Amino acid sequence: MKTIFEPTKGMLPVDTSYCPGCSHGIAHRLIMEVLEERGDLGRTIGVVPIGCSINAHNFMNIDMCESTHGRAPAIATGIRRVHPDKVVFTYQGDGDLASIGAGEIVHAAHRGEKFTTFFINNAIYGMTGGQMAPTTLIGQRATTAVDGRTVEQAGLPLRVCEMLATIPGAVFVERVILNTPANVRKAKKVIEKAFDIQEARLGFTFIEFLSACPTNWGMSPEDALKWVASDMAEYYPVQNFRTPEGF
Amino acid sequence: MSKVLMKGNEAFGEAAIRAGCKCYFGYPITPQNEVPEYMSHELPKAGGAFVQAESELAAVNMAYGAAAAGGRVFISTSSPGLALMQEGLGFICSTEVPIVALNVSRGGPGVGGIQPGQADYFQATRGGYNGDVKIPVFAPSGIQECVDMIYESFDIAEKYRNPVLILADGMIGQMMEPVELPPQKEITPVDKISEKKPWAITGTDNHEGRNVVFSLRLVPDVLESHVEHMFEKYAEAEKELVRYSSMNLEDAEIVFVAFGTMSRLCAEAIEILEERGIKAGLIRPISLWPFPDKAFDEIGPKTKVVISTELSMGQMIQDVKAAVNGRFPVRLIHRTGGVVPSSLEIADRAIKHLEGLK
Numbered sequence: 369m370k371t372i373f374e375p376t377k378g379m380l381p382v383d384t385s386y387c388p389g390c391s392h393g394i395a396h397r398l399i400m401e402v403l404e405e406r407g408d409l410g411r412t413i414g415v416v417p418i419g420c421s422i423n424a425h426n427f428m429n430i431d432m433c434e435s436t437h438g439r440a441p442a443i444a445t446g447i448r449r450v451h452p453d454k455v456v457f458t459y460q461g462d463g464d465l466a467s468i469g470a471g472e473i474v475h476a477a478h479r480g481e482k483f484t485t486f487f488i489n490n491a492i493y494g495m496t497g498g499q500m501a502p503t504t505l506i507g508q509r510a511t512t513a514v515d516g517r518t519v520e521q522a523g524l525p526l527r528v529c530e531m532l533a534t535i536p537g538a539v540f541v542e543r544v545i546l547n548t549p550a551n552v553r554k555a556k557k558v559i560e561k562a563f564d565i566q567e568a569r570l571g572f573t574f575i576e577f578l579s580a581c582p583t584n585w586g587m588s589p590e591d592a593l594k595w596v597a598s599d600m601a602e603y604y605p606v607q608n609f610r611t612p613e614g615f
Numbered sequence: 616m617s618k619v620l621m622k623g624n625e626a627f628g629e630a631a632i633r634a635g636c637k638c639y640f641g642y643p644i645t646p647q648n649e650v651p652e653y654m655s656h657e658l659p660k661a662g663g664a665f666v667q668a669e670s671e672l673a674a675v676n677m678a679y680g681a682a683a684a685g686g687r688v689f690i691s692t693s694s695p696g697l698a699l700m701q702e703g704l705g706f707i708c709s710t711e712v713p714i715v716a717l718n719v720s721r722g723g724p725g726v727g728g729i730q731p732g733q734a735d736y737f738q739a740t741r742g743g744y745n746g747d748v749k750i751p752v753f754a755p756s757g758i759q760e761c762v763d764m765i766y767e768s769f770d771i772a773e774k775y776r777n778p779v780l781i782l783a784d785g786m787i788g789q790m791m792e793p794v795e796l797p798p799q800k801e802i803t804p805v806d807k808i809s810e811k812k813p814w815a816i817t818g819t820d821n822h823e824g825r826n827v828v829f830s831l832r833l834v835p836d837v838l839e840s841h842v843e844h845m846f847e848k849y850a851e852a853e854k855e856l857v858r859y860s861s862m863n864l865e866d867a868e869i870v871f872v873a874f875g876t877m878s879r880l881c882a883e884a885i886e887i888l889e890e891r892g893i894k895a896g897l898i899r900p901i902s903l904w905p906f907p908d909k910a911f912d913e914i915g916p917k918t919k920v921v922i923s924t925e926l927s928m929g930q931m932i933q934d935v936k937a938a939v940n941g942r943f944p945v946r947l948i949h950r951t952g953g954v955v956p957s958s959l960e961i962a963d964r965a966i967k968h969l970e971g972l973k
Contacts (some may be wrong), residue, residue: 410820413684425827433683433828436706441677442668446688447816449638449664451805456816466817472676475669550653 377447378404378429385423389589391546391579392421395459398552399426402559403455407542412455413447415440417464420494438469441476444483455563456483463493466502466526473532476584480537480571484562487528487574490581491600497585500525505603509586525603529576533609539571540610545601547593558608560615570612576606623758623783624649626794627691627717630765632661635800636715637686640677642668642696642786645729646785647719649716650691664800667916671696675703675716682712683828687769691717693856694735695726704746704778708845709830711814713772715765716779718790722926722953731785731954732763734927740780740904740934741769747842749849751856752780752903754874758792760901761939766797771856773812775848782903784875784926786955816920852905858908860899867896869965870943872935875902881924883958884965896964903931908938920968923963924948925958944972 386392403409409430416424418437418491420501425432435443440458452475464588465473465487473485486562492510493499500510500517503525517525532538540562544555555577578600582592628650631639639658641651651667659667664681668674682688692700697718707714718739722732729938734818739752751771754759761783768779808815809822818827832838863885864870871881878899885895894917912923921943923932929947936945937964946968950956956964 411815411818413780413818421832429825431818431826433816436676442673443680444679446638446682450681450686454832471669472673475673541958561671607874
């Protein structure tokens with residue numbers, strides 16, 4: 369019999385701790401598949417954040433370390449100085465990256481750090497149970513904005529790709545969306561490109577994944593995927609913001 | 616070996632380089648700025664990496680990343696900067712990653728001032744870390760001692776897989792003294808890291824199995840076991856790392872207890888008191904944690920008062936009282952806010968304490 373599909377060796381053969389309909393599992397698998405296909409699993413070091421995906425090191429079959437909240441880009445900066453020839457990435461949620469870690473991500477980009485950051489934007493704090501994030505949309509309900517976020521109270525949501533794209537050291541910045549099989553396949557191509565650019569040591573590489581959190585949004589997984597496409601992608605346009613020449 | 620005249624902060628940077636330091640991460644703060652300045656031009660020449668971090672928060676986390684990846688890492692800061700680094704240091708303890716940190720301390724609280732202070736004693740020995748954490752703390756009284764301490768501390772940090780903190784003060788960082796520099800050690804090549812540090816995250820091609828450096832333990836029994844494991848290490852550190860020096864304890868009426876800059880002033884005050892016919896001695900804790908309790912067993916029966924002498928409102932005095940354990944009256948001589956007393960002032964105040972006992 370011919371094997372036509374098998375799980376990537378980049379993921380450990382265990383159940384994840386993520387809720388039904390959560391996008392973390394898709395993003396994990398895409399990144400690990402790409403690393404496996406490139407033959408890089410054994411030479412990759414990843415940093416996980418504080419948030420639901422702190423558990424990623426229980427699922428991703430590579431060397432990893434945990435991070436203090438928001439500081440993964442600083443930690444990856446240190447790892448890169450010791451291992452100039454390895455593949456290095458951080459994997460961070462929107463509370464971790466866009467709120468408490470806003471300083472570290474900006475300065476990693478500013479220094480043109482030669483690692484890749486995967487940014488899971490699901491517009492809410494997941495692990496702590498649905499509090500408002502900097503990325504929560506106007507009108508979106510959260511446990512710290514029960515009638516929905518307002519501009520007066522919390523300002524407009526932060527567009528991280530657009531912000532980082534103003535920084536010269538961020539040489540590759542792209543936003544993708546994990547809502548349909550076609551878009552998931554597109555996202556995988558973008559991950560491949562980010563690693564190509566990292567390996568060329570051209571500067572900081574960044575991918576934002578528009579992601580679903582049905583549990584904390586109070587939606588079914590199917591409705592959540594629709595909302596990612598309708599509401600999130602409207603405010604956070606899915607596009608490339610910067611690519612170096614030749615890629 | 617010949618001696619060279621060096622400024623404290625620059626000698627401290629050189630000591631780290633000589634110890635085979637791979638990475639230094641720093642942020643400007645007075646009075647330690649010469650450390651990052653020196654490292655920025657000297658560490659790359661030695662094959663290491665310097666990064667000026669965007670904050671002390673970032674610096675301590677860069678240090679964690681580099682050390683988790685198996686590099687020898689040195690960081691330095693001054694008092695308010697160490698306050699910012701405390702979350703990182705506590706986290707690093709729980710992840711069992713070795714780093715060496717230097718605090719060239721100044722007057723507090725808050726941003727305080729930039730003159731020498733020792734009011735970081737509690738910060739260093741108790742820490743603002745959440746959870747059950749201990750960090751070995753060494754306090755040098757001069758540049759040579761600080762150089763030797765930094766050099767050795769990398770080995771101590773790696774043995775215990777825990778941060779080690781050097782608590783110097785602004786005086787020691789800013790002054791110049793002749794110093795004999797230790798021999799240059801090689802920076803561990805990347806492909807040899809996993810041999811020396813099999814736990815380090817170097818990529819699974821480089822070691823057996825898969826390495827994860829982590830802190831989160833959601834199951835209480837598992838966390839409790841981990842903390843107990845850390846405290847087994849700390850119990851060994853309490854036996855192995857106690858360091859102090861003493862003088863004139865056998866026939867002293869007054870015994871000063873002082874570390875760092877204050878211990879030098881006490882040594883002068885002892886000479887002034889000798890001229891006035893009063894015998895005084897000194898216990899100089901070199902390790903602040905573990906505190907050298909056993910030094911206090913050397914105090915002779917002629918002693919009338921033990922005086923904790925500090926550049927703070929009196930912090931070490933708590934440990935002094937615990938070590939004296941009621942055997943002698945304990946008093947305090949202090950200045951704070953960056954004010955450094957003269958040896959004459961210390962001698963005069965010591966005599967007043969002696970008279971006040973009658």
